[in-house]
Amino acid sequence: MERFIKMNEIVVAKSPYLIRTVVGSCIALCIWDGCCRIGGMGHIMLPESNGDSEAPPGKYADIAVKKLVSIMVDEGSLLKRMQATCIGGASMFQNHQNAFESIGSKNYRTVKEELKNFGIPIVTEAVGGILGRRVEMNCANGAITISMLLKPG
């Protein structure tokens, strides 16, 4: 079974699910618990919610990390077994960089801080650059595949 994760969405799935998304400036946060073979992915758009309580759960990094962790715990995961992977935060369109740069890096910084608060280690990261990334997580074994349309120059 496969599922594409849209912007601002969070999905938690058990083996044998494949979950995937495409990110540019957003962050795809993947969390994996290898013991119970549960994987979660959030497609996070912005760093801070600033009181926007009606936003979708995956929209803001400060809420999305908590929500993703909480759903995984509800499904039987333990915090101490969770491992995170962060992908995205690119600055697309190089000569308009100033307009795009800050949100991608702020997203990443906020995700890192929230994960640190939970004590969840980031085991892999592919962040920054100027290219978008396709991310696929196999919930059978936790394998994460990252691909790009072009090779990074």
Next chain:
Amino acid sequence: MTVVKEKKVSSKSEQIKLEKSLTHLFVVSFNQAANAFSQLLMREMVISRYSIEMMTGEQFINQLENKMEDGYFASIIKLQNDVDTTILFLLPEEEGKRLYNILNDKELKAEFPSIEDLSDSIGELNNILGSNFTNCLANTLNHTIHNSVPANTLDLLGAILESVVLQREFVNKSIFCAEADISDKKCSTFTVKLIILSDKTQLMGILSQS
């Protein structure tokens, strides 16, 4: 340079009148773009579909959900100073290669020039089409408007679109999204998407002054 100040749009009738003016502006600029495209390619290019809607950035992205993983050439131009507007030109990867061949009068070949050359050719088209919109808007407002040089890329559509809506000007705002498909009238060699994203409140306010 004169700075156009925004004015609050008061009555509902005034709002409707302004929305009609905006729709007219977009339709005229799309038609001018199609004409410029026809002249450039020496073949008849027509608007095969257009829509003008107000939406959020998420809605804008989700309408193209099934194409998120496809490769697209993209070029963006930003209008500067008074009007927060982005002109986005999109073309599927394979169709972009066909367009490049038409522009350069070449037969379809397996080998292509560098991605940078392809992107620059397509960005130049956006420059021409985008200039039509800028001129239309400038004439309507009787005001000088400057635009940026095109920023070009070839990437996954999902990544392109989210980077566009994550611009400071559009995050968490209602945006006007005017979108047109411009196609070759005789055969479906390629269809380009020309999308104009604009801060609705700001654009209506400026238009109400003109």
